[in-house]
Amino acid sequence: MKFGIVRFPGSCDDVDALLAAQRVGEAVMLWHADSDLQGVDAVIVPGGFSYGDYLRAGAIARFAPMMEEVAEFARDGGLVLGICNGFQVLCEAGLLPGALLPNISLRFVCRQVRLDVMSEYSPFTRACPLGEPLSIPVKHTTGRYYAPEHGLADTQVLLRYAPGENPNGSDRDIAGVCNESGNVFGLMPHPEHAVDPLTGSSDGLAIFESIRAHVADRVVA
Amino acid sequence: MEYELILAVLGRHPNDLELAMFSLMWSEHCSYKHSKRLLRRLPTEGPHVLLGPGENAGAVDVGDGLAVAFKVESHNHPSAVEPFQGAATGVGGILRDVFAVGARPIAILDSLRFGEPAASERSRYLLERAVAGIGHYGNSIGVATVGGEIYFDQAYEQNCLINAMCLGLAPHGRLIRSAAVGPGNVLVLLGALTGRDGIGGASVLASAEFGEGDADKRPSVQIGDPFTEKKLLECCLELLEDDLLVSLQDLGAAGLTSASAEMASKGGLGLDLDVGRVPLREPGMEPFEVMVSESQERMLCVVTPDLVPDVIAVCDRWEVLCTEIGAVTDNGRLRVLDGAEVVGDLPVAALVDECPMYNLEPEAPIVSLYPSPAPVLGGGETPAEVLLALLGSPNLASRRPVFEQYDCIVGSRTVRRPDAADAAVLELPGGAALAISIDGNGRRVACDPRAGAAEAVYECSANLACVGAEPLGLTNCLNFGNPEKPHVAWQLVEAVEGLARACEALGVPVVGGNVSLYNEAPTGPILPTPVVGMVGRLPDASRAGQIGFTNDGDAIALVGPFAPSLTGSELAKLRGAAPAGDLPVMEPGAVREAHATVRDAVCAGALSSAHDIAEGGLAVALAECCVAGGIGARLKVRIDDWVRELFGEAPGCAFVVSGAEEVLGPLGRVIGRVGGDTLVIPGALEVAVSELRAVRDNGLLQYASSAVWSE
C-alpha cells in the first residue's frame, strides 16, 4: 500500500505524516505544483501553515494543481485524510462539510487530548480499539469546527473530543468528520504525532492501520 | 572620537553611506567593543567542537556523522517596543543563524524576563504578546519550541529580556562557513524584498540623514514573515544538500552591511555589491537605506559562476527570490555600487577589525544596586503556607499557560515535553537523544555575579543529568546594563569569570553566544542576566529521565552536596529582601561528581524519577515531583531549621531522585518514600497533592490576560 503526502510551501507536519505512514506501508511526497499522484492508494493532506495560513487557513492551498488531482481522486472513491491544516484545506476545497474558525481562546493550543471514536466501520477508524478513547495531540489556532446546519449527518462525525476535552470550542465536540461517501476524512488532532509511545502515545497509529486495512480489503475484493 | 579614527584608517572623510556603514559596524551590537576582550576568557575548545564562536552558530559532534548547531540570541530592545513582532523576529533571526551553518533547525527555547506581573499591567501585556509572537513564528515555521524559562522581577520592568535559542541538526558534510571564498565568485541574495525596515533603529543616522518629514517612511518595526522564512530555510538546505553553495550567511542586525563585511573579513577578501540590483519592496530607496535595511528573511551566499543557474532553479521551485548582487574580489575592499557608480569603498579590515576596543573599568558596588521588592510574606507563615505561596508565585508557578501556546512536538522527535523533565529531550536518528536546557537567575547573579553565573552553568548541567545526558557544549547570552558604568562592568567581568570557571570545572566548551548591553532604565540596570543554553547527549532515548514520582513505595533520596541558604532565594524575595549577600560556595569537583552520579543512574535505567533542587529549595522540588507524578510522598528525616532546609537554595548541585531503596542507598541519603496523596514532611507540613497542583497551576494563569486577536 502506498500513501502520498501533499507538500505545500509552508507544510510543517509533512515529514511527520510520511514517517507515520511508513510505519504501515510505503509513502511518498507529492509536490503541490505537480499533477501526478504517482499511483498512490491514499492521500494525506498534512498539517502546517500552507501559504503561511495567510488570509484564511487553507484558503490558498486548495487551489494547488495537486489538489485538483486529489479532488478527482476523492470523487473516484480514493481515501483522503486531512490533518489539521489538511482538514482546513479539504473544507475550503469543499471536499468536506463545514469550516474551521479561530479557537474560542484565540490562542494557539498544543495539548494531548482524549478522543472518542464514533464509528467502528469507517475506513479511517476501523482499526481503533472499541470503546477506548484515543490520546492524540492537537496544536492549532484555527480549529473550532463549524458544522453546517444542513449537510452533516451524525454518521459523518467520526471523532469527538471526550467530555471536557474540547480545546477550541468546536460544535458538539466534533474533532473529525468525513464526507457523505465516507472516503474523505479530516480531523484537527494529529494522529501522525501519536505513533510511538516514546514521543507520547501510539494511539494515532490506528488511523493509519485502518487506512491500510481498508486498502488491503479493497485490493482483495 | 571614533570619527577621528575613521579619518585615520580611511585617509579621507567618509561619505554619508560609508559613515552609516561604519557607525553600524562599530556599534556595540556588531563590534562587541566592550565585551570582546572579556569573551576571550571563555573556554572554547573540546573534543566534540566542530564550529566554535565566530560562526553564525557553534556546532558539536553528536556521533553517527551528525552535528548539532546551536546559539542563543537576544531581541530585547525590539521586543520592548513591539513585543509580538520583536519576539517573533527574534525567533526568525536565531533560526537563520542556525540554518546559515547548514543545520536544519529542530528546536527553539526561549528565555524571558519581565517586571512583576501582579504589579504591572505593562508586564502582563509584554508577556502575553511576546509569548504569542514566539509561538507565531516557531509554530508557523514548523520548528518545535521545546523549552525555556521565565522570571519576573521589578528590575526588568523597563527592559524586558527576550532571548531565543535554536538548535539544528546537520550531517557533518553539510556544515558550511560564512567566509567568502574565491575571487570571481558570485554574491547572491536570497529571500525577502528589501524595505525600509529597522532603519530607524540605526539611531546614529537619524541626525545625519533623515529629514523631519521622512520619519514616517522609515518604519523601525520589523514584521516577521515565517512563511517566507520557511521557504528560505527549505531552499537553503536543499542548496547545501546539492552542494551548490560556497558560503552562506544570514542577514541580521545591520543587514547587508554587516553580512557582506563579515563574509569578506572572514575570507580575507573583498566584495563588490551593487545596491541597484537588490530587489526592493518600496520605490526610491537610497543606497544607504538598502545597505542598512534590516528586512527579515534574507540570506547572502557565494556561488561559483557555473552553478548560478542551478541555484536559481532550486530557488524557483521554492518560490524564493534569488538575485545576483555582486562578486567576490581579491582587493580586500567592500565596494558598494549603484549600477556603474561606486557609492562607497571601504577597506574590509577597517570596517570589521579596526573598531576601537574598550577596556572595562570594573568596580564592585558597596551596597546592592537593586531596591528591596515589596514583601509578599510577612514571616509568620507556617511551612505549608510558605510552600503554597512559593508554588503559586510567578517565578515558580506552572508555565503551562505559556508552553501550551508553543508546538513542542513537530518533527516527531520530542521525547520529553515541557514539564515532563528538567531538560527537553529530542530523539536522534540512531536511537540516542539530545537534551537541552536554558537557564539563568539574575537575582542570584546580582548577589554574586561570579558564583551566580557559575550556578547557571551548574544548573543546566544538572538539568541534563536528570534526563541522563552528558553535556557537549554551551551557548550563552550576556544581558547586562550599561558597561560604561563601573558597577555594571564589574558584574560583567565577574559573571564571565564565573562562567569560564564553571565551564572549565565541568569540561563544557562555549561554542557561541551573544551579548546584549545597555539594558538600563533611569532607575538603574536590569539584574545581571547571563543566560546559559546547554546541549548534551544521552545514549538511549528510551531511558530519558523524567521528573514525576511514579511508583508507590519507591524510596526518595537526596543526591549531591546540599548546603542551602536563603540568600538570593525565592523565599527571600517573597519576604522583601534585596538581592544581596553571599551565595553558598560550591566545590566544583563535588558538583561534577553529583551530576555524573545522577546521569549514570538515569542512563542505566535505575531511577524512577530525577529532579534537581533549584528555586524554592527542597520542599518545592518535592512538591514538583508529586504534582508531575500525581502521587504523594512522605519524608522520614528530621527537619531542624525548616526555613533554610526546606526553602533555602543551592541550585545546580543536589537532586531528589526516586527508585528502589537498594539502588538509591549507594547514590545518596534516603530521605523518604513515595506514596499516598499528600506531601508529608513530619513536623513541618502536610498538603494534598491536589492542592499543590491547583495552586501551582493558577500562579501564572491568573495573570494571563485574555487574547484579543487571533494571529
Added chain:
Amino acid sequence: MRARVLVRPKAGILDPQGQAVERALPALGFGGVANVRVGRMIELDVDDPDRLPEMCERLLSNPLVEEYEIVESVGAEAPVGAEAMGAEVAQEARP
C-alpha cells in the same frame, strides 16, 4: 482602480474576537460599546472590478461562514476614500 473588500463573520456565527474586544474595552474605561464584530479588510488595485465578486467568493471570503462587501473607489491613493467617507486617519503611538 483601488477597491476594498470587507469580510465579516455571518450573523449567527460566533465571533470570539468581537467578544474579546467587547470585553476588553470596558476594562480600558470605554463603556457603552455593544455588538462588536471583527472581520477582515482587503484593499487592492484591480484592472477589472467586475471580477471582484468572483474573487471574493473563491478566495477572499468563505461564503459558508462569512459575508463580504465590495467598496469601490476610483483612483484613490491609500488611505482609500478616507475623507469621502468622513474618516479619520491617525497614527499615534501607543502609551
Added chain:
Amino acid sequence: MRARVLVRPKAGILDPQGQAVERALPALGFGGVANVRVGRMIELDVDDPDRLPEMCERLLSNPLVEEYEIVESVGAEAPVGAEAMGAEVAQEARP
C-alpha cells in the same frame, strides 16, 4: 450609533498576508491585481463616537505598525452603509 473601524498595515510596513494574496490571485486566473493590503475591520455600536479614536489607539489598532480609519454611520443595521458606499453584499453559498 454603529461605527466601523478599518485597520491596515502602515505604508512601508511589511504585509505578508497582502503579499500572499497578491501572489495567489494570478494563479487562480485573476490577473491585473496589485498592491494588495490585508487589514482588519471592527464594527461596533458606540454610545459616544468621540471616544472612537482613543479606542483605536489603545486597543483596536497597534499604532506602531497600523493606521486606522473610522467610518461612522447612523442607525444602520448590518451591513453598515452598504448602499451608501456603493457596496455589494453577497452571501451566496459556494457551489
